[in-house]
Amino acid sequence: MYLKHLSLENFRLITRLDMNMPRRLLLFVGGNAQGKTTILEAIYYLATFTNALSAADRQCINLLTAEQNPAVTRIQAQFEKDGKDHDIEVRLIMETVNGNTPRFRKEILMDGVKTKAHKAVGFFNAVIYLPQMARLLEGGPDERRRYLNFALTQSDAHYATHLSRYSKTLKQRNALLKRLQESGGNHTQLVYWDQLLVKHGSYLLQARFQAVKEIEKIAIQVHQKLTHGAETIQLKYQPALSDLNDEKVASLFAQEADSFQHDYQLLLEQKRVREIQRGMCLYGPHRDELLLFANGLDLSKYGSRGQIRTAILTLKLSEMLWLKQKTGSWPVLLLDEIYAELDAQRRDDLANYLLETDQTIITTTDTAQFSEEFLSATKICEVSQGVVKSR
Ligand SMILES: Nc1ncnc2c1ncn2[C@@H]1O[C@H](COP(=O)(O)OP(=O)(O)OP(=O)(O)O)[C@@H](O)[C@H]1O
Ligand SMILES: [Mg+2]
Structure with a gap:
């Protein structure tokens, strides 16, 4: 276009x-x-x-x-x-x-x-590159979640709706967890918000997990070209949802939507006491991380300025190529x-x-x-x- x-x-x-x-x-x-x-x-x-x-x-x-x-x-x-x-x-x-x-x-x-x-x-x-975008790697995980959200809202007609409903649910659920932390009370009030959180959260999680896999495939090729074969880039979606290893996470996310929601719900129930103790929602797409590695090194922690610039250019070109692939x-x-x-x-x-x-x-x-x-x-x-x- x-x-x-x-x-x-x-x-x-x-x-x-x-x-x-x-x-x-x-x-x-x-x-x-x-x-x-x-x-x-x-x-x-x-x-x-x-x-x-x-x-x-x-x-x-x-x-x-x-x-x-x-x-x-x-x-x-x-x-x-x-x-x-x-x-x-x-x-x-x-x-x-x-x-x-x-x-x-x-x-x-x-x-x-x-x-x-x-x-x-x-x-x-549209895909935009701004010099300030070094923040994408140098900043906190919210910058990288924004990158995924911007790419996904543009390519997936349902993503933005789920994202906005998830954010609203999260606010309500956080307010309730805070009340339970401060004044105690009946936990069953959480069940309603859990169901909504799981419904919208699992859509975001599965869409992001899939997108990261697809974008990574493109990014590997783009980055090989931009670094003339010197660097291999890797993207990894790391959910805060669980303490599982990579293999378990991959099989968890690859499930049908129904069974994924079921497992997500179970994980939330297991973490209930901890969430009430902290008075906030600790697990879900709002806490997840997208990690980027060049030759196995985490770029957010160890990337040089030049490496970071090139990796961001790779991410942006990959976002563009991925959007072309998804939307035609x-x-x-x-x-x-x-x-x-x-x-x-x-x-x-x-x-x-x-x-x-x-x-x-x-x-x-x-x-x-x-x-x-x-x-x-x-x-x-x-x-x-x-x-x-x-x-
Ligand atoms: N709401 C606003 N109303 C009026 N002027 C504004 C407003 N917001 C920003 N500006 C002014 O617009 C100018 C910035 O324009 P812009 O960032 O597009 O410049 P640029 O041509 O990209 O410059 P550079 O080469 O420095 O990046 C600044 O002088 C800024 O003060
Ligand atoms: Mg400018």
């Missing part, structure tokens, strides 16, 4: 942008703080309806607009997917009624029809300042992948990083103070 037209209103420093988007390669060039990353961030909103950097949505409303009531930010695009034209729009709205604290809401329109976020994800797909169409690839971080060999390797996609959008402060050949195949636009001009 690829964007044909992008229109922004009051998104961060960009008050108004209307541009036709070329297929294949597009390069945004400009100095620091001109709005390059902002454009990629806006496009990524159309795929996930949330901020790629986990910033608060309301931070994306232009600061001057935010003084108006209501304050409205719009991101809208026309795109082609499987030979058909579509339209997607996200509105971020902040409104103050009767002098109360401002209320924030998000509206999503799919081909003009208002739609809930969990139903609209997967309509338009290429996601739009968004690469922020990636060339500055790569040596000449890796740049050439990356270029080979980019030539395959339907559309890749790249930002840079300096076109000297690109080969003549690459630049001649690329549409170049300059970004200055939030305004885009074709070069």
Whole structure:
């Protein structure tokens, strides 16, 4: 799929942008703080309806607009997917009624029809690389769970619904565990929440486990190419659910959904006393970890800066190839300042992948990083103070 037209209103420093988007390669060039990353961030909103950097949505409303009531930010695009034209729009709205604290809401329109976020994800797909994404390996396990969630919500129509119901159930169950910890009481109240937790949690767990296996298969090949055979990458989904060894975990996850739910339920019952003692839900997809190894070494703990960058590029390219495999169409690839971080060999390797996609959008402060050949195949636009001009 690829964007044909992008229109922004009051998104961060960009008050108004209307541009036709070329297929294949597009390069945004400009100095620091001109709005390059902002454009990629806006496009990524159309795929996930949330901020790629986990910033608060309301931070994306232009600061001057935010003084108006209501304050409205719009991101809208026309795109082609499987030979058909579509339209997607996200509105971020902040409104103050009767002098109360401002209320924030998000509206999503799919081909003009208002739609809930969990139903609209997967309509338009994108994969984003931002330099800050070293956090994916250097940060805590929540960063890696986010990576899986973003990939899965875009490829699996049910994942987002289960994820949102799981989060709601978790909150309620945590509140109940806290009450039981502090004041005691009847444990049987947990049974209802356990059933819901198991229902949604097992969907997330099995989907993630399967996705990690599939992404790993792709990642091994991508990483071999990017490191010229020097490194073998491994991905491992490590559930907090059990203390079982890898083999047992694999057979547990490979079960039919019904028997998996049954085992999950049993494990929760075994851990009941411990969860009440701690007053919180200790087992489940919200506590799981995705581990990455290069030549057997855990990259989060032992990876060098360069190794981490390459592994993240591998993860992102694998996410893109995996989404293509699952959905049948290429996601739009968004690469922020990636060339500055790569040596000449890796740049050439990356270029080979980019030539395959339907559309890749790249930002840079300096076109000297690109080969003549690459630049001649690329549409170049300059970004200055939030305004885009074709070069
Ligand atoms: N809500 C907002 N309202 C107005 N301006 C904002 C808002 N949020 C961010 N900005 C401004 O937008 C600019 C950042 O733009 P952006 O990150 O897109 O720059 P960039 O071109 O990618 O720069 P760099 O090369 O440094 O990465 C900053 O000057 C920032 O202060
Ligand atoms: Mg930037």
